[in-house]
Amino acid sequence: MTIFAVLLPTPQPTLVAEIVRIFEGNYIQLSETQYLVSSSGTAIEICAKLGIYDAKQPEKVSTGVAVVLATSSYFGRGPTTLWEWMKAKLESPPSG
Numbered sequence: 322m323t324i325f326a327v328l329l330p331t332p333q334p335t336l337v338a339e340i341v342r343i344f345e346g347n348y349i350q351l352s353e354t355q356y357l358v359s360s361s362g363t364a365i366e367i368c369a370k371l372g373i374y375d376a377k378q379p380e381k382v383s384t385g386v387a388v389v390l391a392t393s394s395y396f397g398r399g400p401t402t403l404w405e406w407m408k409a410k411l412e413s414p415p416s417g
Contacts, residue, residue: 322359322360322410322411322415323361323362323411324357324358324379324407325360325364325366325367325389325391326356327355327357329338329355329356329377329385329386330352330354330379331354333354336384336385337356339371339384339385340358340371343370344359344393345378346358351403357406357407361415363391364391368387368389371384372384373385373386
């Protein structure tokens with residue numbers, strides 16, 4: 322699986338509700354505006370799933386504004402639960 326960072330410039334309850342609903346069991350909240358989600362696919366597909374922007378339906382009303390980044394590696398300092406979550410998600414097989 323890939324871990325994606327979903328970075329909101331400001332708190333956005335509607336977009337957060339979509340993260341929670343769509344990625345139940347596959348997200349971790351870092352702050353009020355920073356989330357990690359585990360999924361297969363691309364950053365473009367995550368944006369479309371969350372309703373941020375879908376190039377196939379550009380007229381669709383957006384759930385919010387965010388930047389979605391796919392991770393290729395990670396490093397830093399954080400709580401043990403964060404590192405354990407990231408390790409488990411990166412090692413899990415892709416879901417179809």
